[in-house]
Amino acid sequence: MLTGLYAILFYVATAVLVGGLAYRIRLYWNTPAPLKIPTTPAPTTEAGVALRLAREVVLFESLFKSNKWIWLFGWIFHAALLLVVLRHVRYFINPVPDIIVFVQEFGIYAGFAMIAGLAGLWARRFLVPRVRYISAPSDHLMLALLMAIGLSGLTMKFVAHTDIVAVKAFFIGLMTFSWQPLPADPVLLVHLTLVALLMIIFPFSKLLHGVGLFFSPTRNQADNPREKRHLAPWAAKLEAGEGPK
Amino acid sequence: MADMSDYIMDESEIPDPLERPEIMPGSMEGLKPFIAKPDHQSALGFPGELVDNWQEKAIGKMGELLGKYRSLQVYLDSCVKCGACTDKCHYFLGTGDPKNMPVARQDLLRSVYRRYFTFSGKYFPKLVGARDMTKEVLDEWYSYFHQCSQCRRCSVYCPYGIDTAEVSMAAREIMDSVGVGQKYCNEIIGKVYKIGNNLGLPKKAIQSTLEGLEEELEEETGLKIRMPIDEPGCEVLLITPSADLFAEPHIQGLMGYAKVFHEAGISWTLSSYASEAANFGMFIGSYENMREVSLRIRKAAEELGVKRIIFGECGHAWRVAYSFLNTLAGPFDFLDPRYPSPQHICEFTYDLMQEGKLKFDKSKNDQYRLTFHDSCNVARASRMGDKPGGQFELPRAILRATCNHFFDMAEDTIKEATFCCGGGGGLLTDDLMDIRIKGAQPRMRALQQVREEHGVTHMAAICAICKAQFTKVMPHYGFDMDSILSVHQMVANAIVMTGSIQAKELEENANAAAAEGQAA
Numbered sequence: 132m133l134t135g136l137y138a139i140l141f142y143v144a145t146a147v148l149v150g151g152l153a154y155r156i157r158l159y160w161n162t163p164a165p166l167k168i169p170t171t172p173a174p175t176t177e178a179g180v181a182l183r184l185a186r187e188v189v190l191f192e193s194l195f196k197s198n199k200w201i202w203l204f205g206w207i208f209h210a211a212l213l214l215v216v217l218r219h220v221r222y223f224i225n226p227v228p229d230i231i232v233f234v235q236e237f238g239i240y241a242g243f244a245m246i247a248g249l250a251g252l253w254a255r256r257f258l259v260p261r262v263r264y265i266s267a268p269s270d271h272l273m274l275a276l277l278m279a280i281g282l283s284g285l286t287m288k289f290v291a292h293t294d295i296v297a298v299k300a301f302f303i304g305l306m307t308f309s310w311q312p313l314p315a316d317p318v319l320l321v322h323l324t325l326v327a328l329l330m331i332i333f334p335f336s337k338l339l340h341g342v343g344l345f346f347s348p349t350r351n352q353a354d355n356p357r358e359k360r361h362l363a364p365w366a367a368k369l370e371a372g373e374g375p376k
Numbered sequence: 377m378a379d380m381s382d383y384i385m386d387e388s389e390i391p392d393p394l395e396r397p398e399i400m401p402g403s404m405e406g407l408k409p410f411i412a413k414p415d416h417q418s419a420l421g422f423p424g425e426l427v428d429n430w431q432e433k434a435i436g437k438m439g440e441l442l443g444k445y446r447s448l449q450v451y452l453d454s455c456v457k458c459g460a461c462t463d464k465c466h467y468f469l470g471t472g473d474p475k476n477m478p479v480a481r482q483d484l485l486r487s488v489y490r491r492y493f494t495f496s497g498k499y500f501p502k503l504v505g506a507r508d509m510t511k512e513v514l515d516e517w518y519s520y521f522h523q524c525s526q527c528r529r530c531s532v533y534c535p536y537g538i539d540t541a542e543v544s545m546a547a548r549e550i551m552d553s554v555g556v557g558q559k560y561c562n563e564i565i566g567k568v569y570k571i572g573n574n575l576g577l578p579k580k581a582i583q584s585t586l587e588g589l590e591e592e593l594e595e596e597t598g599l600k601i602r603m604p605i606d607e608p609g610c611e612v613l614l615i616t617p618s619a620d621l622f623a624e625p626h627i628q629g630l631m632g633y634a635k636v637f638h639e640a641g642i643s644w645t646l647s648s649y650a651s652e653a654a655n656f657g658m659f660i661g662s663y664e665n666m667r668e669v670s671l672r673i674r675k676a677a678e679e680l681g682v683k684r685i686i687f688g689e690c691g692h693a694w695r696v697a698y699s700f701l702n703t704l705a706g707p708f709d710f711l712d713p714r715y716p717s718p719q720h721i722c723e724f725t726y727d728l729m730q731e732g733k734l735k736f737d738k739s740k741n742d743q744y745r746l747t748f749h750d751s752c753n754v755a756r757a758s759r760m761g762d763k764p765g766g767q768f769e770l771p772r773a774i775l776r777a778t779c780n781h782f783f784d785m786a787e788d789t790i791k792e793a794t795f796c797c798g799g800g801g802g803l804l805t806d807d808l809m810d811i812r813i814k815g816a817q818p819r820m821r822a823l824q825q826v827r828e829e830h831g832v833t834h835m836a837a838i839c840a841i842c843k844a845q846f847t848k849v850m851p852h853y854g855f856d857m858d859s860i861l862s863v864h865q866m867v868a869n870a871i872v873m874t875g876s877i878q879a880k881e882l883e884e885n886a887n888a889a890a891a892e893g894q895a896a
């Protein structure tokens with residue numbers, strides 16, 4: 132019963148996440164950017180653009196220029212999240228690759244770092260009047276959700292251990308469509324429910340920023356408008372339809 | 377901290393240009409520019425007044441724009457409310473009104489987007505801050521989307537490059553489409569269609585101005601420097617803001633261009649049909665109107681049979697020219713492929729300097745201790761020359777070559793971090809004077825700093841709007857209205873033209889000095 136419920140929950144969550152993201156990506160892909168609007172400092176070549184995006188993704192370059200506190204908390208949170216996610220890969224594949232074995236240790240510390248980063252970001256929502264002003268209830272809830280996921284995860288590691296062998300069997304079972312029982316451990320169930328919720332919310336929320344960056348015309352365009360004519364399909368139609376007045 | 381700085385006298389006198397104000401909700405709420413009259417609207421293809429089913433129309437238009445502009449769609453979805461942009465807008469720094477924080481300005485439109493176009497906003501409006509499109513919302517849009525100069529400073533600092541200018545443009549286009557336009561911008565675009573330029577100067581008036589300037593130039597230099605209009609068969613079509621024909625210090629810049637062209641021996645002409653570089657179609661976010669204005673330039677170039685198009689000093693005009701013209705009115709394959717098209721007058725002058733074709737007597741500008749205002753549309757939305765950052769280096773190289781005393785303002789207020797003059801984006805109108813004065817504050821403080829540190833007396837700019845704006849607002853910050861200069865005004869002062877009175881003077885002085893040296 133419980134296993135069935137969570138199995139369905141994760142199938143639905145995965146479908147929503149993948150389908151929702153695919154829909155958004157297709158939407159962004161198909162929506163033209165009719166004008167060249169890269170912001171300075173704009174690279175002049177496509178290779179330069181790739182480098183710029185890489186720096187944004189890895190280092191949060193613009194945010195660093197902008198605000199050191201947000202950068203610090205934000206970067207710590209994201210880097211820690213990456214390690215934590217990598218650590219969790221071991222629940223989904225067999226045998227576990229060396230690199231994943233290698234990050235296990237770091238993944239644990241990353242769990243704390245993630246909470247610290249989130250706490251910093253959340254504190255700003257209360258303490259900085261400008262940020263308080265722009266925060267909607269959903270912005271607080273998002274942080275609460277991530278925080279709860281992190282805390283429930285850490286609880287399982289340090290306070291109330293769960294049968295991770297069974298958990299792994301459950302997830303491998305999900306992927307091979309041969310369901311295995313999920314331990315009825317309250318902390319685990321909370322953790323998993325929240326993760327599924329996050330997956331479902333993802334494509335409908337500001338978490339889309341992860342995809343948005345790559346489609347942001349101010350960041351992903353090369354600065355070469357004089358050399359290369361840039362014309363959106365709808366603008367080409369407009370052009371074909373009429374000459375100058 | 378405040379106590380500390382009290383002891384450091386000269387620093388406490390000039391507040392930091394980046395100083396964050398306390399937030400003061402509603403402080404700029406009432407400010408609205410005049411609404412366009414029905415005939416201003418209809419000339420641009422917009423309804424004359426608020427249409428009956430305006431809500432439906434507005435939402436429809438928003439949907440249309442979401443499909444046409446990836447920027448809008450992505451930016452409305454991607455903001456995480458991190459707050460990094462909240463202290464980046466000069467209008468927020470100058471007013472403290474939280475709705476002038478870039479993210480809050482976007483939210484005015486994002487809240488409506490969420491309500492009608494997203495799952496969460498349709499079903500959980502309170503949770504995600506979604507709002508119905510009401511008359512109050514429309515009024516708020518009208519007020520705050522006309523307190524944005526589309527300067528893109530916020531975009532530089534946003535981790536996703538979210539550009540509030542794109543949102544402002546969309547909002548203005550939606551408002552135009554339901555009949556609520558801004559008088560200043562729309563009336564001006566109408567004048568371009570009817571007469572050819574923003575100021576509504578007819579050809580006769582331009583001609584007599586040019587004749588007057590030619591006489592002045594001859595008197596000054598002893599040379600017959602021509603300033604032609606509508607002359608076919610010239611090498612260059614000069615597209616310059618009509619303010620260059622009319623206002624101070626713009627006109628001195630125009631005389632500078634004329635001198636450079638003459639010295640280079642390159643024939644040029646203005647066009648009465650395209651007697652305007654500015655393109656307010658951009659400010660109102662209208663691709664169609666922006667294109668219409670741009671096509672006039674192409675048509676003039678074709679009809680006059682020129683080989684090159686060169687733009688005079690104008691900020692947003694250069695953005696449209698550099699970034700959009702090829703898209704809107706290209707391809708420019710009928711021009712001489714050896715030159716970039718279009719080209720900026722600074723690129724032209726700089727190239728001549730590199731070739732050693734221009735001679736300057738810097739001492740002619742010794743009465744100035746100079747700094748340079750990076751106009752935001754040039755700084756953040758275009759380029760000059762063939763290397764990134766050329767838009768910063770070229771004008772500075774020209775100023776350094778023509779003036780002995782040049783000092784930059786604080787690094788975090790120039791180049792890509794530059795502050796708008798406060799009058800860009802269609803705000804250069806008396807009915808918005810309050811926000812213009814307050815929005816100039818960061819730039820003015822940075823200028824006050826270099827006045828203290830280096831005794832700077834003047835600031836040069838390459839934007840017609842900046843120049844007009846500074847002339848008006850500088851007196852509010854303790855500067856004379858003529859402390860703002862054109863870059864090519866400095867060129868005009870310092871250039872020593874072949875065979876000119878100045879050249880002879882220089883020679884005589886040199887001879888005299890040599891003679892003195894021998895005598896001694």
Ligand code: SF4
Pocket residue numbers: 454455456457458459460461462478479533534535536537538
């Ligand atoms: S910096 Fe960008 S993501 Fe952050 S609040 Fe501003 S617009 Fe949103």
Ligand code: SF4
Pocket residue numbers: 464465466467476477478481523524525526527528529530531539540541544
């Ligand atoms: S574009 Fe400029 S004026 Fe508009 S919100 Fe951003 S910083 Fe402010």
Ligand code: SF4
Pocket residue numbers: 525526527691692750751752753754795796797798799800801839841842
């Ligand atoms: S007027 Fe000048 S400073 Fe102001 S928006 Fe335009 S280019 Fe920028």
